[in-house]
Amino acid sequence: MSPIEALTKLRTELGPIDHSTDARKLRSKSRDRFAQSPVLRDLLRGRNAEIFIAPRDKEELRTAVAACARHRIPITVRGAGSGQFGQGVPLSGGAVIDVTALAGVLGWHGDRGRQIPRTVRALTGTVVADIDAAIRPSGWELRMHPSTSQQATVGGYIAGGHAGIGSCQWGILRDTGNITALEVMTVEEHPRLIELRGRDVNTVHHAYGANGIITEVELPVAPAWEWHELVISFPEFEQAARFSVDICNSDGVLKKVVSPHAHPLPQYFPDLAGLVPDGEAMVLLMAAVQSVPNVEDLVHANGGRIRYRCLEGKGTYGAPLYEFTWGHSMMHYQRRNKKLIGLLALYPQENLYESILRIHRDFAELGPLHLEMKRIDGGLSCQGSPVFEFESQQQLAAITAQLQQSGLFIANTHTPVLGASGMKPWGPKEAAFKREFDPYGLLAQGKADDVVGTDTVSTSTALPNSGWSYRLSN
Amino acid sequence: MSPIEALTKLRTELGPIDHSTDARKLRSKSRDRFAQSPVLRDLLRGRNAEIFIAPRDKEELRTAVAACARHRIPITVRGAGSGQFGQGVPLSGGAVIDVTALAGVLGWHGDRGRQIPRTVRALTGTVVADIDAAIRPSGWELRMHPSTSQQATVGGYIAGGHAGIGSCQWGILRDTGNITALEVMTVEEHPRLIELRGRDVNTVHHAYGANGIITEVELPVAPAWEWHELVISFPEFEQAARFSVDICNSDGVLKKVVSPHAHPLPQYFPDLAGLVPDGEAMVLLMAAVQSVPNVEDLVHANGGRIRYRCLEGKGTYGAPLYEFTWGHSMMHYQRRNKKLIGLLALYPQENLYESILRIHRDFAELGPLHLEMKRIDGGLSCQGSPVFEFESQQQLAAITAQLQQSGLFIANTHTPVLGASGMKPWGPKEAAFKREFDPYGLLAQGKADDVVGTDTVSTSTALPNSGWSYRLSN
Numbered sequence: 001m002s003p004i005e006a007l008t009k010l011r012t013e014l015g016p017i018d019h020s021t022d023a024r025k026l027r028s029k030s031r032d033r034f035a036q037s038p039v040l041r042d043l044l045r046g047r048n049a050e051i052f053i054a055p056r057d058k059e060e061l062r063t064a065v066a067a068c069a070r071h072r073i074p075i076t077v078r079g080a081g082s083g084q085f086g087q088g089v090p091l092s093g094g095a096v097i098d099v100t101a102l103a104g105v106l107g108w109h110g111d112r113g114r115q116i117p118r119t120v121r122a123l124t125g126t127v128v129a130d131i132d133a134a135i136r137p138s139g140w141e142l143r144m145h146p147s148t149s150q151q152a153t154v155g156g157y158i159a160g161g162h163a164g165i166g167s168c169q170w171g172i173l174r175d176t177g178n179i180t181a182l183e184v185m186t187v188e189e190h191p192r193l194i195e196l197r198g199r200d201v202n203t204v205h206h207a208y209g210a211n212g213i214i215t216e217v218e219l220p221v222a223p224a225w226e227w228h229e230l231v232i233s234f235p236e237f238e239q240a241a242r243f244s245v246d247i248c249n250s251d252g253v254l255k256k257v258v259s260p261h262a263h264p265l266p267q268y269f270p271d272l273a274g275l276v277p278d279g280e281a282m283v284l285l286m287a288a289v290q291s292v293p294n295v296e297d298l299v300h301a302n303g304g305r306i307r308y309r310c311l312e313g314k315g316t317y318g319a320p321l322y323e324f325t326w327g328h329s330m331m332h333y334q335r336r337n338k339k340l341i342g343l344l345a346l347y348p349q350e351n352l353y354e355s356i357l358r359i360h361r362d363f364a365e366l367g368p369l370h371l372e373m374k375r376i377d378g379g380l381s382c383q384g385s386p387v388f389e390f391e392s393q394q395q396l397a398a399i400t401a402q403l404q405q406s407g408l409f410i411a412n413t414h415t416p417v418l419g420a421s422g423m424k425p426w427g428p429k430e431a432a433f434k435r436e437f438d439p440y441g442l443l444a445q446g447k448a449d450d451v452v453g454t455d456t457v458s459t460s461t462a463l464p465n466s467g468w469s470y471r472l473s474n
Numbered sequence: 475m476s477p478i479e480a481l482t483k484l485r486t487e488l489g490p491i492d493h494s495t496d497a498r499k500l501r502s503k504s505r506d507r508f509a510q511s512p513v514l515r516d517l518l519r520g521r522n523a524e525i526f527i528a529p530r531d532k533e534e535l536r537t538a539v540a541a542c543a544r545h546r547i548p549i550t551v552r553g554a555g556s557g558q559f560g561q562g563v564p565l566s567g568g569a570v571i572d573v574t575a576l577a578g579v580l581g582w583h584g585d586r587g588r589q590i591p592r593t594v595r596a597l598t599g600t601v602v603a604d605i606d607a608a609i610r611p612s613g614w615e616l617r618m619h620p621s622t623s624q625q626a627t628v629g630g631y632i633a634g635g636h637a638g639i640g641s642c643q644w645g646i647l648r649d650t651g652n653i654t655a656l657e658v659m660t661v662e663e664h665p666r667l668i669e670l671r672g673r674d675v676n677t678v679h680h681a682y683g684a685n686g687i688i689t690e691v692e693l694p695v696a697p698a699w700e701w702h703e704l705v706i707s708f709p710e711f712e713q714a715a716r717f718s719v720d721i722c723n724s725d726g727v728l729k730k731v732v733s734p735h736a737h738p739l740p741q742y743f744p745d746l747a748g749l750v751p752d753g754e755a756m757v758l759l760m761a762a763v764q765s766v767p768n769v770e771d772l773v774h775a776n777g778g779r780i781r782y783r784c785l786e787g788k789g790t791y792g793a794p795l796y797e798f799t800w801g802h803s804m805m806h807y808q809r810r811n812k813k814l815i816g817l818l819a820l821y822p823q824e825n826l827y828e829s830i831l832r833i834h835r836d837f838a839e840l841g842p843l844h845l846e847m848k849r850i851d852g853g854l855s856c857q858g859s860p861v862f863e864f865e866s867q868q869q870l871a872a873i874t875a876q877l878q879q880s881g882l883f884i885a886n887t888h889t890p891v892l893g894a895s896g897m898k899p900w901g902p903k904e905a906a907f908k909r910e911f912d913p914y915g916l917l918a919q920g921k922a923d924d925v926v927g928t929d930t931v932s933t934s935t936a937l938p939n940s941g942w943s944y945r946l947s948n
Contacts, residue, residue, distance in 0.1 A: 116613045116697060118764040139590045143726070170725055177726030177768045198767050220726070220764060223590060223697055249852030250946055251644055252617070252651030252694070290592040290694055293672050294651045350824070378723030379853075472724055 079156025086416030091446035124155030184212030225288035254288035415461030422467030553630025560890030565920035598629030658686030699762035728762035889935030896941030
């Protein structure tokens, strides 16, 4: 059966399930925010699905997946398309299956007598912020969320995300206990639903959808403290770094995001620039109201000044403060200069402050530092790199090598290929899950262990990075 | 005026305030649990107050303190007397003022609209467990409490305590944010009430009552998860240590106490011995129910076995599990052998697991290790030492020196003198508070900077310890 025949049969079998082969639709639904990377901007252009399918519920999803399996049609599962590495791009055509209609909070699991939820469970297409909106009125919220919380689906966050707002307190998604359970659908003629708990969740987490279709997500909750947003300035970046490390190491201080930006990066945020004196470094911070006195002490001890403070979401800058941090920072920088990029460099936990200073000093010529403080694998670290103008893949490779020589662990954010990225270990268990849950190898083709050495996307995005490893969550 | 005249005048001025000079009463109210230390057992025997005063409320306390100030009568403030280092012993006679009647939860401070308390405030004499009992029904509890929670007053915990159940998650009391506010009464003819917040709280915390009388305590709250008690055994202590370090480093796993005991210590607990095979090491653990699957994974990964599990306080061993940990452990050991003691050795944060193994190996001849995992000053550490038979102060000094040479930081728990203990830095700020709040130097005489070189208690309890220092909370 030719691909065209297969597609025709698929369309027939989809019946009333919403689908489209309209070229414009296919183009828009085959993109995520990869254009943020100049490497991916050209490379992934034109990689489009052949059919777009939008099931309304899990049963329609099952029907669509079964039909794709029967006709061996590649599947790329799509959430909001807010990923930045091309995770959501169909590299080999086939079907894009949009799961945003599978949305809704399914329930809380907890101690009913005392009304304390422990976890919250939602359908894969639920927007992350909608989960928080549902549970916050009773005093609870997710431990962490991406900076794209207002757009991203929870399934997309788990499949393509790594950490986020909350990681300075709770660690990364992969850290034991941060994902309670996942329900995944297999890609077979008769798709099954499999419940994963304990260590198994990490096998599917951050696999870019390659070894199972996430249909439900269960996550632990944390107190929804009254979070305050603070914009803090420091005359010198060294002070901002000292403050950022120290506040994260203060276990008794409740914080949700700690985001230092060296001069002149604060000036690249049109909505924040007026708050920070030109020439100074900036830390964007979310802290619980009861911890604000401790924050004030620490700011003062490090020579900084709180320039702005408000309740979460009430800032004069027109968006939640977290939409200026993590992945969002680069979006703002690029509005100033489209050529700016960074690398996802992870700092060693030992002598963290000294490492930050060393990179700040040694790479001053290259560009100013943007960091995000995060706990990972049992200790405090941070991620980020100098922000610089992209010239070529060769330049990127050279900078990667230099940062590695300086002791950092580099993940490649300019590739949709897991192996080239290096953030996700793909071992025997990941491969075994893929064989069992996706026996025909239809999911996320070209992104996991089906990549061959000559694959264009893989070879042309490769960097000499060594990848990340995890001791505690392996 | 002679001391006897002063005392007579004091009694007159106390009027209806409950007080006593009955010898038996004075003896019993001049003791804490110092007899646990063979050094202190002899040394502090006979150090009795001359008058016992038990004010019913803050006004009576003020009257009593004013009278003592007028007549220059030394004051030792007493809570439940559950301290173990002689913190509550009047070294130079005078008055013991019992504040246990100043009890009660004063209120919660939080976001009323959303019913999330942030802090809880209580009178100094409130039993710590009573605070938890008051707030737990609505889902909140203290971040930490001592193993003596059922007896200790919250004021005594703050004045004489350091850490406890909860410190493996939140750090020690001194860590920024773990004490919200203290109200202290000055010792003057007209006693004032001073509210301390921010960094000032640590100046009075752990000062053994030497620089102010704590009258109210405000502490941050945390979710009252459904805690489960687990008794876990491991064939080898190395496995127990690996598990203990790893679970503490798993930021996404909610735990409240992690208490490893090397063989044969498990056999010293009559109520637990039957649960742990002879020859094996034991970890006593409290974990939130939603984290128990992660605990099971970690136990399994380290070759251990969960021997017992129950809801907090429901164990067949007849007491909350935490009453077998921290300071309580030694009480149980001493029921087996009254000569057993330990030292309060703090392990370096770097290469913690390796340090534990080294001490376990190098001091195997001396005795089995009991440790308590705790976060302190921004990182994971643990405290504890080999448990061994006391012979002499010289032996203690020699072991102290050996442990220090092995890289540990030793605090001396066999002294009521702050300087000899080494856990509490006494700097210019502590001294300034003492001058302002206790201008006549009446509080906790002989325990702080009023100690002279020839003082018997100080010289005869001194060890060659270097003391502890804190970077973040200074």
